[in-house]
Structures are given as C-alpha cells and as structure tokens.
Amino acid sequence: MSTTDSKALRRKLLAWYRTHGRDLPWRPSRAASGRTAPDPYHVWLSEIMLQQTMVSTVTGYFDHFVARWPNVSALAAADLDEVLHAWQGLGYYARARNLHRCAGVVANNHGGLFPESEDALRQLPGIGAYTAAAVAAIAYGAKTMPVDGNIERVLARLHALNGPLSITKPRIAEHARALIPMRGRGAGDVAQAMMDLGATVCAPRGPRCETCPWRRDCAAFAIGQPEAFPAKNPKPVRPIRHGVVFWLQRDNGAVLLRRRPEKGLLGGMMEFPSTDWRTAVWSREQARDLAPALASWRVVPGQVDHVFSHFALRLTIWRARIDADVTSPAGTWVPVERFDEFALPTLMRKVAKHVQEND
Ligand code: SF4
Numbered sequence: 001m002s003t004t005d006s007k008a009l010r011r012k013l014l015a016w017y018r019t020h021g022r023d024l025p026w027r028p029s030r031a032a033s034g035r036t037a038p039d040p041y042h043v044w045l046s047e048i049m050l051q052q053t054m055v056s057t058v059t060g061y062f063d064h065f066v067a068r069w070p071n072v073s074a075l076a077a078a079d080l081d082e083v084l085h086a087w088q089g090l091g092y093y094a095r096a097r098n099l100h101r102c103a104g105v106v107a108n109n110h111g112g113l114f115p116e117s118e119d120a121l122r123q124l125p126g127i128g129a130y131t132a133a134a135v136a137a138i139a140y141g142a143k144t145m146p147v148d149g150n151i152e153r154v155l156a157r158l159h160a161l162n163g164p165l166s167i168t169k170p171r172i173a174e175h176a177r178a179l180i181p182m183r184g185r186g187a188g189d190v191a192q193a194m195m196d197l198g199a200t201v202c203a204p205r206g207p208r209c210e211t212c213p214w215r216r217d218c219a220a221f222a223i224g225q226p227e228a229f230p231a232k233n234p235k236p237v238r239p240i241r242h243g244v245v246f247w248l249q250r251d252n253g254a255v256l257l258r259r260r261p262e263k264g265l266l267g268g269m270m271e272f273p274s275t276d277w278r279t280a281v282w283s284r285e286q287a288r289d290l291a292p293a294l295a296s297w298r299v300v301p302g303q304v305d306h307v308f309s310h311f312a313l314r315l316t317i318w319r320a321r322i323d324a325d326v327t328s329p330a331g332t333w334v335p336v337e338r339f340d341e342f343a344l345p346t347l348m349r350k351v352a353k354h355v356q357e358n359d
Pocket of ligand 1: 154203213218
C-alpha cells in the first residue's frame with residue numbers, strides 16, 4: 001500500500017472518529033481529572049481491565065477504581081486484598097495482582113509517573129506488547145500501534161488477507177504500521193479510532209459496512225464477503241478437569257476458607273478447601289484422603305461447572321458439619337453472610353450458591 005493510500009485511509013478514519021468515537025470514562029472529555037491530554041494512569045488502568053473483558057463491564061469498575069484510588073501512588077499504597085476485592089467480577093485475578101505490583105513499581109521506581117517508551121513500559125509487571133503500545137500511543141503520542149483481535153479483523157477485511165490469523169499476522173502488522181502518522185502526536189487517536197471501528201462498526205458478525213468510513217476502500221466489502229475475513233483458526237478442544245470441594249461448616253454456621261497459593265490460577269484468592277483439579281475423576285476414597293477433617297461427609301446433589309480459558313472445570317461438593325469448639329483444621333472460619341468481605345473468586349461464589357440452593 002502506498003503512503004498516499006495510507007494517508008487517505010487515516011484521514012477518513014480520523015474524520016469518522018471525531019464524530020463517532022466512543023465517549024469512554026478514560027478518555028479526556030469525560031476523565032474525572034478534567035485534563036485535556038489522556039492521563040497515563042487512566043489509560044493503563046483501562047487497558048488492563050479491558051484485557052478479555054467488555055467495555056460495558058469495565059466502565060463501572062474503572063469509575064470505582066479511579067474514585068477510590070485517584071492515582072497510581074494511591075493504588076500502590078492500597079492493600080492487595082482490597083484491590084482483589086474491588087476486582088471481583090473482572091476475572092483473571094493474576095491481572096489484579098500484577099496491576100497492584102505494577103502500581104508499586106511505578107510509584108517507587110518511576111516517581112509515580114508511567115514511563116513514556118514502549119520498551120520501558122514492557123518492563124513493568126502485567127504489561128505485554130499490546131498494552132505497552134496502547135499506553136505509549138494513547139497517553140504519550142508515541143509512533144506505535146497496538147494490534148489486538150479487533151484491529152486484526154478490521155485490517156484483514158480491509159485488505160482481504162487470506163489465510164488464518166496465525167499466517168497473516170505479519171502482514172496485518174505492516175498495514176497497521178502504515179497507518180501511524182509520522183508527524184505530530186496523532187498515533188493515539190489513530191489507535192483509538194481503530195479500536196472503536198472494530199468494536200462498533202466492523203464487528204465480528206454483521207459488520208455495518210454501510211456506515212464504515214472505509215467501505216469504498218475495503219476489499220472484503222467489494223467482494224461482498226466481509227465476514228469471510230479473517231479465516232478462523234481451528235478451535236482447540238477444551239479439556240475437562242474434575243475436583244472435589246469441601247464445604248466444612250461449624251455448628252455456629254462458620255465455613256472454612258483458605259488462601260490459594262500466590263502462584264497459579266486464582267493465585268492468592270480465598271477458596272473452600274478442594275482437591276487438585278485434574279483430568280481423571282476423583283474416587284470417594286481418593287477425595288476422602290484429602291478432606292480437611294475427619295467428619296461425616298456427604299455429597300451435595302448436582303455439580304458446579306465453570307469454564308476457564310484453557311479448560312472446563314467440573315466440581316463435586318462434599319459437605320460436613322463439626323462442633324464450633326473444634327479448633328482444627330487451620331484456615332479462616334467465615335459465616336456465609338460475611339463472604340462478601342473476602343476476595344472470593346466467581347467460581348467459589350458459584351460453589352456457595354450451589355450449596356445453599358441444593359442442600
Ligand atoms: Fe469492516 Fe465493512 Fe468497513 Fe470493510 S467496509 S472495514 S468489512 S465494516
């Protein structure tokens with residue numbers, strides 16, 4: 001594609017963005033600080049929250065975080081448990097832990113200011129290539145372009161790139177780079193315009209080509225098959241893992257919780273004690289050996305299903321009661337009505353709901 005073509009595409013895109021760009025709380029027009037330039041803290045926070053989560057879900061969380069922790073130093077000073085608690089419902093708690101760790105590094109090693117270069121941003125916890133490019137371009141006008149699934153789809157259609165994304169990615173990256181303005185600080189606007197076009201017009205299904213600023217330039221539209229691009233990668237089969245959760249309750253109503261190890265899935269979150277999650281189904285004998293107490297365990301009818309990105313989980317729940325004055329096993333004993341005060345992941349909330357509805 002020639003420089004002139006790229007220039008014309010960029011001009012049309014930015015004209016569309018000025019009128020149709022989304023009004024989002026982390027963009028200056030609505031930012032609480034009233035700044036005219038995007039606040040790097042807001043850009044970073046929104047980008048971390050948006051990883052694998054929809055904008056409509058993120059806006060409420062974003063407003064809450066910014067009201068509670070108005071800058072990166074305030075977030076760094078917060079207790080990790082408070083942050084994990086506020087994060088509940090956004091999924092992937094590793095992101096919340098990295099968010100807190102990253103705030104600490106920025107507050108302590110960078111004087112509370114996010115670095116401007118993509119390379120320096122990439123050194124921070126939880127910031128990968130996409131987020132570094134997004135923060136650098138949007139907050140600082142760096143000449144770079146974040147390329148996510150939305151932007152890949154738009155460019156694969158615009159240029160009718162054949163083949164699955166695993167093959168066409170390098171060409172898509174080239175087309176993305178061609179759109180970056182070499183003068184001025186407009187790279188952030190181009191990036192945000194691309195994000196908005198992918199989210200609101202060039203949707204995965206049913207793209208609204210009639211309202212698209214690129215419809216006269218778009219190769220996929222010209223051949224009448226926008227949805228044929230990009231070609232889908234074959235879907236990996238999601239394996240099923242099995243686990244047994246132990247709902248151990250004292251006769252005063254308190255239930256045993258424990259903290260998961262810091263590393264790994266749902267790291268550092270609270271949970272009801274459980275076996276490992278493995279591909280083989282647990283036998284009664286195997287599960288009984290891992291129960292947190294010797295008690296008359298009985299199985300709660302039904303199961304709890306949950307889907308993680310790499311596997312589906314099926315949990316069986318065992319329930320038992322013990323005297324309130326029994327001190328072991330170790331853990332945190334919490335009455336059901338106080339669960340909200342703890343960073344319980346969605347999965348464990350499902351378990352609690354299931355016990356209450358099926359017992
Ligand atoms: Fe996407 Fe249609 Fe626009 Fe092409 S014309 S970029 S397929 S919305």
